[in-house]
Amino acid sequence: MELNKKIDEMKEELIKATQEVIKIKSIEEEGKPGMPFGEGVAKALDKALEISKSLGFKTYKEEEGYYGYVEYGEGEDYVAVLGHMDVVPEGDNWIHPPYGAEIHDDKMFGRGTLDDKGPIMAALFGLKAIKELNMPLSKKVRIIFGTNEETGSGEMHIYNKKEKAPVAGFTPDAMYPVINAEKGIRRFHVVKPLKPCNCGLAIKSIKGGIRPNMVPDKCEVVIATKDGESIVNAVKEFAAKTGYNMNAEIVNGDVVVKSFGVSAHGSMPELGKNAVMYAMEFLGTIAKGTCGLADYINFFNKNVGSETEGTSLGIACEDKPSGKLSLNVGVADFNEEVADLWIDMRYPVTMKGDEIMNKLSERFAECGAKIERIDADEPLYYPEDGELVKTLLKVYNEQTGEEAKAYGIGGGTYAKELPNIVGFGPIFPGKPDLDHQANEYIEIGDLIMNAKIYAHTLYELAK
Template sequence: MNINEKIDQLKENLISSTQELVKMKSVEEEAKEGMPYGEGVAMTLNRALEICENLGFKTKNLDGYIGYAEYGQGDDYVAVLGHLDVVPEGEGWMYPPYSAEIHDGKMFGRGTLDDKGPIVAALYGLKAIKDLNLPLSKRVRIIFGTNEETGSLEMPHYLEKEKPPISGFTPDAEYPIIYGEKGYTQFNVVKDLNVKGTGDIIIKSIKGGQRANMVPDYCEAVVSAKNPDAVVKAAEEFKNKNGYDIKAEVKDNMVVIKSVGLCVHGSVPQQGKNAIMQLFKFLGELPIDKCDVVDYINFFNKYVGLEVYGKSFGVGLEDKESGKLSFTVGTISTNEDKASMELNLRYPVTFKYEDMITPFNKRLEGTGIRVENMDHQAPLFFPADHPLIKSLQKVYTEQTGQEAKLLAIGGGTYAKELPNIVGFGPIFPGKPDLDHQANEYIEIDDLILNAKIYGHAIYELAK
């Protein structure tokens, strides 16, 4: 009997184990003793480890932060890293989000695709290897993370307690193989507004955007104006001329200027419309006397504007593996004393952080604008001929009959949290990405195929 035949035998158990975990609400809640991410997450981790023990695996729970099942012998180990926590269920479900009901060959529920179904598929892939007593030269761990959706804060705890794997994958991405993830930065660009506005139009505040890694779909400015109707008229003319969704209205002796854009993920800003920068462009055309907030606006109009690749800013990096740097203006908040904009820059995989931040800082020289709250993740990149990549390509092609193309993405996956692993499934090419959406589901046939692919991948890496 081979791995695929054994997984077909285990099919009903694989389905029921997935349903068990999907039925448990594992959204992060207030921490309790021994439950760093709340009771629901802790109960789900405990149940997952019980399932592993019932399948004959050794298990370990690391203080409620994270746990794993282990099989085999050897100094080194291969890891499959998935997560049990989920985002809140939201509204608009056809079937209860924690019922794991099966309809028309699909299991519906929060976590079916992201990421309970796939990590259970990997577990049963390893179960097939164990039941067939296939020879391995390395240990294998199925690692159950618990905080991927809200920061992956469990991973430093894991690496404090355990050495990293020598290879592996996370079933928390897409197929065929994600061999590159751009470098990630998120930070504020701040300016103190010491020179105040005077004259006929004074900017009182600007506020817009939700998060740094989202192209903002709304931004508004509040200005005082001696001739409010002139500002309202200017907004209407600007809209007609440029096609941007800008309008102004008089409210409480102030003029409120509203800009509406199109929100998309910060890794693909070219697909959206940035409400903040639309508003900046309009404000830059108003006859406002020179002051610090106007200098701030004019700087970003000149060096960013509606660009999304950082060329005018001097950070227009590009490589053949992952394409162009993405430059997203995510949020803005100004008052009479300070302006702060939150940026999300993702730089190509073959570059270093210094290649981006050095020219970025050079552009700020002499402006009074400073960088604060820098959050950085280095790129993840494996050469196309790396043994891990070649092994996963071989398995994917053998099991699907499809070419195992390599993907480099602007987003980040769970693979960045643990050395020596890449994103590998579970979403097949052409299938919808339902992560975080209402009516999230996994097709039963895809769940089984994932288990087969993961079983072969584990064996290929650990044999």
């Protein structure tokens, strides 16, 4: 257990390094020369490489700034840890500054503490412990700092063109014990052209959500009407009846309706409360005409409603390795000319994504909507009896004293972007999954435990 002792000795250094990267707001912005995903992401990458260099590692930064990595050891083959320095927007309702990296009650708060800056720092210090102890390796170890996981993983397309694939590895972008199955993902826009409405109720806009892979926690509807007070009262009655958090007021002659939900990761929409769905359900109570938008709202409520498994759309399915299909209406962007929904759908590893998309296209065509701009991630599946999964489980069980088994999730970890790796931590069983949520934090004890598990795992894979 010399590795664990060494990591305990580096505890304060690991905490400080993690705070340094958390304090950098690294959401995607407009690209600049050498900063393809904006200045904040570039600063976070540079800080990670600066910390790595201060620990005595050889570092590399891709010439256009798409990614960087640390390398240690010798040999043709390498074992990889793939983490990302970009984060989703912080959103509202934080009790501590989202980029403060403040520690309260042995918890470090901040966007990226769990997803993914804290865990990748833990892996870096795990490798540092191996280096300090001069433990013999037969393969190189490479810790890769990605920059675009949250909005497309464009940097990994560059990486895979330029770099050799690892022989084994993991991404600390999921949960423990081992994620060996990840659902396929389709992200797509459902677009319906609209004509002027003559039913006496003109919905000027519906806007909610930030990303398709986040359950929207806010939605705003602007309605032009001659009887604003009746709509304000209708919202109050609807909110009282349903228990939804909604309000309305008259602003410059229009009625502004606001609905509020609870955000959650798009892979588990059932854990959130979808503010767009709340707004559409309310609008269905007042959109009684036969115009294109009213028809579409009613179609949505009948075929999607508040469902997260696609039952009424006819696409619900499940399998043993990865579970049920999930559907998240992540962004609504309606105006008087077009209705645009941005949807995140995740399907079981044994199902065919194209067949499901064909069913969806046929269903939405019934109301004159089309599916456009599809982003596709294929499913990932590594058998439980394979060497990679067995090795990771062995280390996890030895370090935790558990008898855990691999399992499948809703997909979307970084493991899909690089061959021969799976999701491995950082969230322990029973601990809250705060990815993409307000008040994201990592317990200091879990940060240190991650470093220990990752140190032993890297040694086992590369020894």
